[in-house]
Amino acid sequence: xxEVLYLLDCYLKEFEATVESVKxxxxxxxxxTAFYPNAGGQPYDTGxxxxxxxxxxxxxxxxxxxxxxxxxxNPGLKPGDKVKGVIDWDRRYRLMRMHTAAHVISIIIEKDxxxxxxxxxxxxxxxxxxxxxxxxDREKFVDYMNKANEMIKKGAKVNLYLxxxxxxxxxxxxxxxxxxxxxxxxxxxRLVEIEGVTIEACxxxxxxxxxxxxxxxxxxxxxxxxxxxxxxxxxxx
Numbered sequence: 001x002x003e004v005l006y007l008l009d010c011y012l013k014e015f016e017a018t019v020e021s022v023k024x025x026x027x028x029x030x031x032x033t034a035f036y037p038n039a040g041g042q043p044y045d046t047g048x049x050x051x052x053x054x055x056x057x058x059x060x061x062x063x064x065x066x067x068x069x070x071x072x073x074n075p076g077l078k079p080g081d082k083v084k085g086v087i088d089w090d091r092r093y094r095l096m097r098m099h100t101a102a103h104v105i106s107i108i109i110e111k112d113x114x115x116x117x118x119x120x121x122x123x124x125x126x127x128x129x130x131x132x133x134x135x136x137d138r139e140k141f142v143d144y145m146n147k148a149n150e151m152i153k154k155g156a157k158v159n160l161y162l163x164x165x166x167x168x169x170x171x172x173x174x175x176x177x178x179x180x181x182x183x184x185x186x187x188x189x190r191l192v193e194i195e196g197v198t199i200e201a202c203x204x205x206x207x208x209x210x211x212x213x214x215x216x217x218x219x220x221x222x223x224x225x226x227x228x229x230x231x232x233x234x235x236x237x
Contacts, residue, residue, distance in 0.1 A: 002068040003032035007190050008160050010096060010205040015085045025075035028056075029067055034087055037063035041120040042099055042204045045092050049083040051076075058085075091124065092205065097235055098122045100158060100194075100207045101216050102129055105148050105233065107198045109133075112144065118228060126219055126234045133229045138221055141231060145218045149236075151197070155211030159193040168201070175201045 005012055017030040028049070035058060038044040044061040049072065060071040077083065099122055106129060109115050119130035168175060168189045175189070192206055193199040207213065215236030222230040 001066040002030065004068070005032055005034040006036055006205055007162060007203070009034075010160070011208070013087050013089050017083055017085055019077050019079050019081040019083060021079055022077055023069075026072050028070045028072055028077055030070070030083070030085070033061075033068050033070070034085060035061045035068065035070060036092070036095075036205055037061045037068050039063055040202070040204055042095060042122045043124075045087055047085065047087040049077065049085055051081055051083045056083075094124055094235070095122055096205045096207050097213050098124075098127045099204045100210055101148070101152075101213045101233070101235065102127060103192065103194060103198065103200070103202070103206075104151055104210055104213070105129065105144065105216065105231070107194075108144050108147050108151070109141075112140070115229075126232050128230055128232045130224065131229045131231070132227050134227050136221075136223055136229050141221055142218060145216060145233070149215050152210050152213045152215060155209050156197055157195045157209050158206050159195065160206065161191040161193065163189050163191055165189050172199060175199075 005015055012034045015032065015034045017032050019028060020031050021029045035045045035047065036042065038061060047058045049056040049058065054076060056072040056074060056077060058070045059073050062069050102120060102122065106117055109131060113133055115131040115133040117129060118132050121128050165187050168191065189201045190203050191199055192202045194210060213235065216233050217236050219232040219234055224230050
């Protein structure tokens with residue numbers, strides 16, 4: 001099992017770890033990592049490992065069960081090696097802004113239209129969210145984005161918690177606005193709370209305060225068929 005360092009500290013940029021296994025000279029598993037794997041609509045982190053001054057670029061990260069694997073661009077690491085991991089912070093931080101923005105936008109739409117998320121994909125330049133929504137009023141989406149920017153401007157702290165699944169289900173009536181819910185295999189839930197706004201299960205990386213988003217801009221709206229609406233947005237720098 002890989003110890004996942006970003007669950008409670010998304011601002012950790014560097015860390016020390018031990019190599020547990022190496023496959024095909026390029027797939028590296030560490031005892032712990034701050035690298036986010038490709039999951040939940042959020043792209044993987046990039047960065048590098050450093051061992052005795054030699055650098056190994058991390059070009060892809062994936063999760064297999066409870067193990068996180070890092071793909072590096074050149075051979076040389078072996079089990080037992082001590083390495084320093086360094087996150088590509090500019091990439092990670094932009095994705096954090098995108099992800100926390102998705103939560104802000106989604107909760108506004110859910111509260112007004114009772115719409116659930118059916119899909120999402122974060123990107124560096126633009127991101128999308130799909131909603132299960134019967135009435136598609138494009139003007140309302142403009143209003144939703146304005147409300148999101150008002151909320152962002154005011155700011156609100158973002159808190160992260162780990163909680164046993166059963167305790168979380170007993171404590172909170174609503175843990176997700178995903179139409180599909182979340183996997184029964186998840187026994188410990190990571191909760192993301194935007195103070196005074198929402199608390200929900202999410203495994204991604206997030207900001208400490210929604211004011212760090214700075215702002216969001218509506219790019220495009222698509223009607224993807226019966227009750228399926230897609231919103232594209234980007235960040236305002």
